[in-house]
Amino acid sequence: MTANFKQQSPTGSTPAREAVLEINNLKVYYATPTGDVRAVDDVSFKVYEGEILGLVGESGCGKTTTAMAILRMVQPPGRIVGGQILLDSIDLTKVTEGELRDIRWNTLALIPQGAMNSLNPVMRVKTQIEEAIETHEGRQPPDKLKKRIMDLLGLVGLPSRVYNMYPHELSGGMKQRVCIAMAIVLHPSLVIADEPTSALDVVVQRVVGQTLLDVKERLGVSMILIGHDMGLQAQLVDRLAVMYAGHMVEIAPVENVFDDPLHPYTQLLIESIPSIRERKPLKLTEGLTHDLRNPPPGCIFQERCPKVMDVCRSVKPILLEVKAEHQVACHLYE
Secondary structure, three states: OOOOOOOOOOOOOOOOOOEEEEEEEEEEEEOOOOOOEEEEEEEEEEEEOOOEEEEEOOOOOOHHHHHHHHOOOOOOOEEEEEEEEEEOOEEOOOOOHHHHHHHEOOOEEEEOOOHHHHOOOOOOHHHHHHHHHHHHHOOOOHHHHHHHHHHHHHHOOOOHHHHHOOHHHOOHHHHHHHHHHHHHOOOOOEEEEEOOOOOOOHHHHHHHHHHHHHHHHHHOOEEEEEEOOHHHHHHHOOEEEEEEOOEEEEEEEHHHHHHOOOOHHHHHHHHOOOOOOOOOOOOOOOOOOOOOOOOOOOOOOOOOOOOOOHHHHOOOOOOEEEEOOEEEOOHHHO
16 A cells, blocks of 8 residues: 555644553563463553554564453463553453443444454344444334444445345455444444454555544544554554564654654664665564563563664663654663
């Protein structure tokens, strides 16, 4: 995708807004016979009202685990071992299962990666959306419920015939937009989209991407967009958070990240994007990620970093704001 369909702000910066979500020192570990795998290790970030925050990094860096922790859906042997997850000032690590059922859909919703695996194949689209509404709001008059669902399908760009269709009758992009419709049916304040375009071709990616932007603008919902397609993130998100090996290494407005990436890992991610304007060798991040059961002292990127220094091998860098709204965890800027 090359066409830019994101509406840029005049200043390219994030205006002062209240935080819908605040993550403080989150740790999620998976128990193994040889020690805990530190999938998410001391991660902190915020999501502000009405923004899309992109969460990027290579496979296995902890993006989806972070999302599952926010939703309190980490499965054993995984567990949240520390930190806060503050959604509208409520710490989700301390609420009961009953309270979580009320929060999900109403305040916090998920757009899953695999739409076909998430939709019930033997239930019509209308029935699946009806269940989500009536589970939280009780029985509804049939005519009122139908109009509400039809309006919702129109909001995500789906024709009225989808109302009576089964998931297998829909294309991949249509199924994904049904999942978007289900996520926003109760007008949550935060939606987590877990790689919603990864299984789609570039044309349908654009349609789904535009749908997400329309939802954000019309409903004012905040989003976390998880992915590893840096080109797509550049067109959709307001701020970008870069993860590596369970750690947050850089957070900044998306324009700043692409114009002036600070962390060596972020620089390598951007350099790996193929260019349509010039022929150049494909830049690869060499080496392997360290064993997540036994992280090295100092910087977690030291074994693959082309700019590693002696201090990187002994002192862990802290995520610091080195420019306006631009945070990075790297000794190069201390």
